[in-house]
Amino acid sequence: MSTQAIPRARPGSTSGAPSPALPAQLRRNAPLVPTDTAAGRSLAAVIAILTFLAGLCAGAAEMVAANAAQWQGDVAQEVTIQIRPSPGRDVEADLARAAGLARSEPGIAETRVFSKAEAERLLEPWLGSGLDLSDLPVPRLIALKLDRNKGADLKRLRAGLLEALPGVASLDDHALWLQRLSTAAGAFVGIGIGLVILVLVATGLAVTFATRGAMASNREVVEVLHFVGADDDYIAKAFQRRFFGLGLRGGAIGAGCAILAFVILGILARAARSGPAGQEVEALFGAFQIGLRGYASVVLIGVIASLVTGVVSRITVRRFLA
Amino acid sequence: MKSLLPGAERPVVQFENVGMRYGLGPEVLSDVSFRIAPRSFQFLTGPSGAGKTTLLRLILLSVRPTRGLVSVFGEEVSGISAKALTGLRRRMGVVFQDFRLLDHLTTYENVALPLRVQGRTEASYRAEVVELLRWVGLGERMHALPPLLSGGEKQRAAIARALIARPDLLLADEPTGNVDPGLGRRLLRLFLELNKLGTSVVIATHDFGIMDAVDARRMVLGEGRLRIEE
Numbered sequence: 199m200s201t202q203a204i205p206r207a208r209p210g211s212t213s214g215a216p217s218p219a220l221p222a223q224l225r226r227n228a229p230l231v232p233t234d235t236a237a238g239r240s241l242a243a244v245i246a247i248l249t250f251l252a253g254l255c256a257g258a259a260e261m262v263a264a265n266a267a268q269w270q271g272d273v274a275q276e277v278t279i280q281i282r283p284s285p286g287r288d289v290e291a292d293l294a295r296a297a298g299l300a301r302s303e304p305g306i307a308e309t310r311v312f313s314k315a316e317a318e319r320l321l322e323p324w325l326g327s328g329l330d331l332s333d334l335p336v337p338r339l340i341a342l343k344l345d346r347n348k349g350a351d352l353k354r355l356r357a358g359l360l361e362a363l364p365g366v367a368s369l370d371d372h373a374l375w376l377q378r379l380s381t382a383a384g385a386f387v388g389i390g391i392g393l394v395i396l397v398l399v400a401t402g403l404a405v406t407f408a409t410r411g412a413m414a415s416n417r418e419v420v421e422v423l424h425f426v427g428a429d430d431d432y433i434a435k436a437f438q439r440r441f442f443g444l445g446l447r448g449g450a451i452g453a454g455c456a457i458l459a460f461v462i463l464g465i466l467a468r469a470a471r472s473g474p475a476g477q478e479v480e481a482l483f484g485a486f487q488i489g490l491r492g493y494a495s496v497v498l499i500g501v502i503a504s505l506v507t508g509v510v511s512r513i514t515v516r517r518f519l520a
Numbered sequence: 521m522k523s524l525l526p527g528a529e530r531p532v533v534q535f536e537n538v539g540m541r542y543g544l545g546p547e548v549l550s551d552v553s554f555r556i557a558p559r560s561f562q563f564l565t566g567p568s569g570a571g572k573t574t575l576l577r578l579i580l581l582s583v584r585p586t587r588g589l590v591s592v593f594g595e596e597v598s599g600i601s602a603k604a605l606t607g608l609r610r611r612m613g614v615v616f617q618d619f620r621l622l623d624h625l626t627t628y629e630n631v632a633l634p635l636r637v638q639g640r641t642e643a644s645y646r647a648e649v650v651e652l653l654r655w656v657g658l659g660e661r662m663h664a665l666p667p668l669l670s671g672g673e674k675q676r677a678a679i680a681r682a683l684i685a686r687p688d689l690l691l692a693d694e695p696t697g698n699v700d701p702g703l704g705r706r707l708l709r710l711f712l713e714l715n716k717l718g719t720s721v722v723i724a725t726h727d728f729g730i731m732d733a734v735d736a737r738r739m740v741l742g743e744g745r746l747r748i749e750e
Contacts, residue, residue: 228624228625228626228629230622230625232624418620419622421582421620422620422622422633423637424582424609425580425582425609425614425620426609426633426634426637426681427610427634427637427638427685428606429602429603429606432637432639
């Protein structure tokens with residue numbers, strides 16, 4: 199070591215013209231807070247697991263919402279007029295009259311009168327085949343398909359039927375079923391959103407504990423940073439950067455696994471659909487696919503988990519330093 | 521900035537009747553009053569446990585006095601804002617007895633730390649840091665992590681870190697405590713060189729060999745009280 203002359207270090211004086219003798223492989227700007235410790239890896243794993251669970255919840259909720267909306271759409275497009283046979287009345291004439299009323303309604307796109315044979319066939323699953331139902335007063339149905347573009351005035355149609363065929367004809371718009379379906383789907387989606395929020399809160403709490411632990415174990419680093427002239431904001435940013443990195447890694451792994459799970463389950467469901475059981479399942483629950491919006495919401499959860507991690511760690515550090 | 525009357529210059533550090541106790545314990549320092557003039561060189565000495573480190577921590581603003589007034593660079597520090605505190609600390613360099621190098625950063629990164637936390641880009645200080653590292657004899661060790669450095673190398677890295685931002689005040693706590701007498705004298709020459717360039721230097725030590733080598737003011741702490749030997 200020589201003591202001839204201390205180098206005149208003037209800030210900025212050497213920028214842009216580094217000495218050619220500078221080592222080329224100089225290691226620079228490693229993170230100020232030590233990364234990749236066992237605690238950091240555990241936190242990334244916790245965030246990954248929580249994001250995975252939140253992604254599954256969100257995807258499932260999205261799937262239910264999409265299938266329910268499709269089903270609702272299909273059901274809401276159809277209404278039925280029921281004609282009850284009663285003694286002394288000509289059912290066929292009543293049917294024709296009701297169908298005429300329906301056809302005159304501008305919002306009805308299609309009117310299909312079920313024949314007697316068709317009406318009886320509808321009862322087959324309950325009563326069995328090969329029975330003579332001619333003596334039974336089997337109600338007759340007219341299926342109406344609503345025009346998607348024109349709104350049908352079902353109230354007027356109902357009033358018209360009541361007036362023309364009192365006590366014989368009734369209009370069923372499936373409102374009760376739709377309401378129940380909508381309530382069930384809404385509840386499921388609500389539970390899904392609630393679970394996602396809970397998981398995000400749990401992520402925030404896990405990060406708070408981890409940050410406090412990291413601050414405590416890096417107390418010396420924090421102290422040295424203070425002494426060399428770092429302000430609280432700079433230190434908070436250093437911790438935030440580290441935790442955001444961990445959050446991003448955990449979030450990406452968790453969201454990636456959730457997407458992978460949906461893709462694999464989708465492929466399995468498609469393979470199983472060829473069997474009779476698969477068809478039943480699909481008829482009941484709809485197709486097993488979460489669509490672009492579902493995938494986007496899973497990715498969004500990963501991003502939110504990372505952001506929550508960064509913001510929570512920053513707030514925790516600021517509180518800790520204060 | 522330079523005044524015709526040296527005594528009229530604003531002191532770098534000024535203590536007036538400062539008392540300090542930790543919690544409900546006895547006073548570690550009592551009625552301590554002194555001034556550190558710009559471009560001055562002094563030793564802070566006294567037996568172990570006399571309060572040297574506490575006095576340095578008071579100057580570093582890492583603890584606040586129980587009573588009395590502490591001014592650093594002309595600013596009274598009670599109720600100082602966090603921003604002003606950071607500003608004052610950036611004008612000080614400190615060499616800790618236990619070096620306090622960050623083990624996960626290389627020697628180069630450790631020395632560059634005071635410039636890095638000022639938000640400067642790495643390219644703007646790279647040459648400066650490398651030059652200083654070569655000057656303190658660590659040119660070949662700049663990639664090494666502190667756990668792999670010898671005691672003397674750590675000492676020089678810690679000193680280089682304290683010098684890199686060209687502080688107005690250098691505080692060194694037992695800087696020769698961990699090195700052989702030969703290296704101790706060389707480090708002392710380094711501090712004198714720095715002092716000649718305008719930095720006020722305070723060296724806390726109880727190494728009389730070092731103190732006798734330089735004709736400088738001695739601040740002697742004993743039983744919590746300060747005596748100045750000019």
